[in-house]
Amino acid sequence: MRHWMSPIALATSVLFSVPANAIDIMPGDYTVLPDGTNALLLYGQYSQSSKLKVDGVGEVPDSKLGLGIGIARYLHYTSIGGVPVGLQAFLPFGGFTEARIGGAEPLTKSGIGDLTLGITAWPLSSADPTGTTLGVTAYVSLPTGAFRDEPGAINIGSGTWTFTPQIGLIQGLGNGFFFDGALDVAVRSDHTExxxxxxxDASVQVQAYLRYQFSATTNVSFGYSGTFGGKDFVSDTYAGTKTRSDQLRLFGSTFLTPTLQVQGMIGTDLNTEGGFRNDFIGTVRLMKLF
Known part of the structure; x- marks a missing residue:
């Protein structure tokens, strides 16, 4: 039986893992590429938070979190029985520029994050300007990341396994406009430290972006990412933290050469409950096709 309590001591006993288990997409990510195509992607991301809200406590004063991470990602496109398939793996790494909860500096663990493996199948795909592309992905994140098991520690790794199925959609709207959307559910296994x-609890993420293609190689996008659920429990007692947020994002992307793409994103949280609120988050991504 789960209990509901709200002392700040409970909240600080949670083993925070950063980044969370949500699987972010960038507009166009569910585009099907030709069989045999490989893609190497490198991400750089920085986020800054100056507010921490805990259910039952409210805003915790003098709380900050700064995080810089990179991600190395590899994808291979093929087909099985005529159905397009993508295989991928990605590995985050990084560290904390600052961390403070209620005026105290918690323990942190920087370094390598959790390795994630994924496979995507596209039951529907279309290159038509008003066509529909639908992909289904299964992600498994392994507990390979840097992790401290002391209460209140903030970690790059999660210390446990996570399974995240995701559905991705690209819908052509005509006149250069596209809708990019994704829905995923992160299910994390319990662990004892x-x-x-x-x-x-399971955490749900919804992403919805409107993309405009200036040309075949350059686009801008704007949209929303929301996370829901993900309540944390310590020995069956609710800790007051969860994965609830609403974020606006702006993207830009262009191919510098036929095989080299650069893409950027800036975003900010409009609302956060039970966690740190991102005042700013920025991402730069390079993709090389070969």
Whole structure:
């Protein structure tokens, strides 16, 4: 039986993992590429948070979090039985520029994050300006990341396994406009550290972006990412933290050469409950096709 309590001590006993288990997409990511195509992607991301809200407590004063991470990602496109398939793996790495909760500096663990493996199948795909492309992806994140099991520690790794199925959609709207959307559910396995059980409810992420193609190689996009659920429990007692946020994002992308793309994103949280609020988040991504 789960209990509902709200002391700040409970919130700070949670083993925070950063980044969360949501699987972000960038507009155009669910485009099907020809069989045999390989893609190498490198991401750089920085986020800054100056507010922490805990359910039952409210805003925790003098709380900050700064994080710089990179991600190395590899994709291979093929087909099975005539159905387009994509295989991928990505590995985050990084560290904290600052971390403070209620005026105290928590323990942190920087370094390599959790390795994630994924496979995508596209039951529908179309290159038509008003066509529909639908992909289904299964992600598994392994507990390979840097992790400290002390209460209140903020980690790059999660310390446990996570399974995340995702549905991705590209819908052509005509006149250069496209809708890019994704829905995923992150299911994290329970784990016990030093005799204390940590668990998290399933976390749902919804992403919706409107993209405009100036040309075949250059576009801009604007949209929303929201996360829901993901309540954290410590020995079956609600800790007051969860993965609830609403974020606006602006993207730009262009191919510098036929095989080299650069893409950027800036965003900010409009609302966060039970966690750190991102005042700013920025991402730059390079993709090389070969």
């Amino acid at each position: 030093n005799g204390i059980e940590f668990s998290r």
